[in-house]
Amino acid sequence: MSHSPCGGQALLLASFGVLVTAISGHAQISLPPAGESGIVEKSLRQSQPEFRPPLEKPPEIVIEDSRSVEDPGAGPTFVVKRIKLEGNTLFSDEDLAPFIDMGDSLKVTLGILNLMANEITHHYVQAGYILTRTFIPAQRIENGVVKILVVEGTLGDIEVFDNERISTEAILDRMQPVRDEKILREQTLTRVLLQMNDALGFEVKTVLKPGSRVGTTDMALKVKETRPYAISLDADNFGSRFTGKLRMGVTAKVGNIFALGDRFSMRAVKSNEDQLFLNLSFDYPINNYGTRVGLSFIYSDFILGDSLAPLLAGGDSALYTLNVTHPFYRSRSAEFYLTLGGEYREFRNSDLFGPTSDDQLADVFLTAGGLFTDAFQARTYYALRLQQGFTEGDLSDPLNSRNLGSGEVLIASLSIKRYQKAFIGKSYFIIRGNFQWANDRVLSADQFAIGGFGSVRGYPLAEFAQDNGLAVSLEYVVPFPFKVALTDNPKMKTLDQLVSFFGFIDHARVYAIDPQPGEVNREITGVGFGIRVNIPPWSPAIPAFSLTTSIGFPEFVKTEPSDRSDHTFYLGGVISY
Missing domain, CATH: 2.40.160.50 (membrane protein fhac: a member of the omp85/tpsb transporter family)
Incomplete structure (x- = not known):
C-alpha cells in the first residue's frame, strides 16, 4: 500500500x-x-x-566395521627394519612412506603396526576412498621385513530395503555410476545419493558393511518414502x-x-x-x-x-x-x-x-x-x-x-x-x-x-x-x-x-x-x-x-x-x- x-x-x-x-x-x-x-x-x-533456501542435507552413509580396537602396547615386541606394502595402486610406496618410516630399525608391537595401518587407511579415506582397509596379514617375519596389505575396496552386492512405490530395479539403475567405479570414491556415492534424494517423497540411507567376498564391501540402501507431491498457496501485494x-x-x-x-x-x-x-x-x-x-x-x-x-x-x-x-x-x-x-x-x-x-x-x-x-x-x-x-x-x-x-x-x-x-x-x-x-x-x-x-x-x-x-x-x-x-x-x-x-x-x-x-x-x-x-x-x-x-x-x-x-x-x- x-x-x-x-x-x-x-x-x-x-x-x-x-x-x-x-x-x-x-x-x-x-x-x-x-x-x-x-x-x-x-x-x-x-x-x-522468496525465502532462504535450506542447507543441503547430506546423505547418510554408515560404515560398519568388524575390526576391534587393540592396545598399541599390548603383546610381545620385535624389531622391524622395513615395512613392505602390498595391494596399493592408487598411492605409490613413496606416497605412503611417511606413515611406515622405520628408520634403521624400530622395536614395535602388533598394536603399533595396526596404528600404522590405520594411518594409511585414514589417508585413503581423506582422499575419498572410504572402502579402503589396511591389515597386518598372518605372516612369518624374515630379516625384519613386515608386510602390510592394502585392500583398496571394491563394491560387492547392493540390496534395497523398505521401498514400496519405487521399484528396486529403478533404484539400482540410479546406482550405476557407483558400480562403474573400480574403486569407489565417497564423492561419487555422495553425488548419486544427493541426486536420488532430490526426488519428491524419496530419501535413501546407505549402510556399508564387509562383503561376503574377500576385499569387497556390500551396500544396503534403506529407503524412506513420503508423499511424492507438494502444494503451496501464496498471496502478496x-x-x-x-x-x-x-x-x-x-x-x-x-x-x-x-x-x-x-x-x-x-x-x-x-x-x-x-x-x-x-x-x-x-x-x-x-x-x-x-x-x-x-x-x-x-x-x-x-x-x-x-x-x-x-x-x-x-x-x-x-x-x-x-x-x-x-x-x-x-x-x-x-x-x-x-x-x-x-x-x-x-x-x-x-x-x-x-x-x-x-x-x-x-x-x-x-x-x-x-x-x-x-x-x-x-x-x-x-x-x-x-x-x-x-x-x-x-x-x-x-x-x-x-x-x-x-x-x-x-x-x-x-x-x-x-x-x-x-x-x-x-x-x-x-x-x-x-x-x-x-x-x-x-x-x-x-x-x-x-x-x-x-x-x-x-x-x-x-x-x-x-x-x-x-x-x-x-x-x-x-x-x-x-x-x-x-x-x-x-x-x-x-x-x-x-x-x-x-x-x-x-x-x-x-x-x-x-x-x-x-x-x-x-x-x-x-x-x-x-x-x-x-x-x-x-x-x-x-x-x-x-x-x-x-x-x-x-x-x-x-x-x-x-x-x-x-x-x-x-x-x-x-x-x-
Whole structure:
C-alpha cells in the first residue's frame, strides 16, 4: 500500500489525459514498462516471494566395521627394519612412506603396526576412498621385513530395503555410476545419493558393511518414502498498480510419475485486476548420471487499469522452452551445472485501436550455474546465462514493441546471491546482484527492468527498463534475540528460529543503447526494514507457514517514483503442504 498526495482526483485527471492523448495521436502513445507484455511476464516472475533456501542435507552413509580396537602396547615386541606394502595402486610406496618410516630399525608391537595401518587407511579415506582397509596379514617375519596389505575396496552386492512405490530395479539403475567405479570414491556415492534424494517423497540411507567376498564391501540402501507431491498457496501485494497489486498464487509439484526423479510443476497467479499467469513444466532424468531434459510453457495475459484504463489496453504472452541440464560436479558444499536450451516466445499488445506490437522471438541459451561455500562461512548461488536471438531482425517493422529494437541480439546476464555470516550472534547478510549486457538494442521482453519487490523496494514494479542494467541489494538479517519456547512440543522450534528482523538497501541502474527521444538512463535507490516469520511443519499433517512484511522508502534525490509515493508497504505469505 502506497501513500499518494494526489488521490482520486489525480487518477481521474491522469485517465482523462491519457484518453485525450490516445484520441489525438495513437502513434504517439508510449506505455510505461509495466504495461508491456514482455516486461509484465518477466517482472511477475522476478517479484515472486522468496525465502532462504535450506542447507543441503547430506546423505547418510554408515560404515560398519568388524575390526576391534587393540592396545598399541599390548603383546610381545620385535624389531622391524622395513615395512613392505602390498595391494596399493592408487598411492605409490613413496606416497605412503611417511606413515611406515622405520628408520634403521624400530622395536614395535602388533598394536603399533595396526596404528600404522590405520594411518594409511585414514589417508585413503581423506582422499575419498572410504572402502579402503589396511591389515597386518598372518605372516612369518624374515630379516625384519613386515608386510602390510592394502585392500583398496571394491563394491560387492547392493540390496534395497523398505521401498514400496519405487521399484528396486529403478533404484539400482540410479546406482550405476557407483558400480562403474573400480574403486569407489565417497564423492561419487555422495553425488548419486544427493541426486536420488532430490526426488519428491524419496530419501535413501546407505549402510556399508564387509562383503561376503574377500576385499569387497556390500551396500544396503534403506529407503524412506513420503508423499511424492507438494502444494503451496501464496498471496502478496507485490504487483503493479496497472495490472493489480494484490496477487494470489498456487504452486503444485508431483514427482516420480514415470521414473524416479521426474517432476511435473504447475504455478498459477491471479491478480485482483485482470492479470493471469500460468507456468507448466516437466523435468525428466534421461540417464543415471544426472542429465535431465526439461519442457516448460508459460502463458500470461492482462488488461491495464488505473490511469491507463481508458486505453482498453492489454496484452498476452506465451513462452515455450526446451532444455537439457547436466551436473558436472555436486557435493555437500558445492555444485556446478550447464544448461543448454532453446526458446520460442510470443508477446502481443493491443489497445482500443487494435494491435500495437507483436514480437515473435526465437533464441538459444547456455547457462552455467551452481553454488559454493567458502572459508568465510558463506554460501553463494550463481548463474551466468548467454542468449542469442535469431528472429525479429527487421528494425522497420511497425509492430516491433520498441523503436529500433531487435531480436537478433546477444545478451549476457549474471545473477548472484550470497548468504554471509555476520559473526555477530546468528545474524547474517544477504547480498544480491543481477546484471545484464546486450550488444544491441533489444525488444521490450529482453529489457532489464528495475523497481519493485525483487529489485528496488520503495518504487513501483518495473518502474524503468532499458537494454543494459544492474541491480544490487544488501540485506542484514537478525534472528529474534531470545530463545523462547512457544509450546511444550519439542518438535516446535523456539522463537529465535522462527522470527527474524531485517534492514535493506537496494540500488539499480539501467542504460539505453543508442538512446531514442524520451529514453533516459535511470538510477534508483530504496531503503527499508521488515520482519519474517517461518514456521516449519512439526507433523506431517501440519503445513508450513511463512510471512514477510516490510516497508520500502524511495531515495528522492535522483528519481521520484512515478506514483509519487513516499513509501510502499509489502506483505506476502506462503502456506506449504
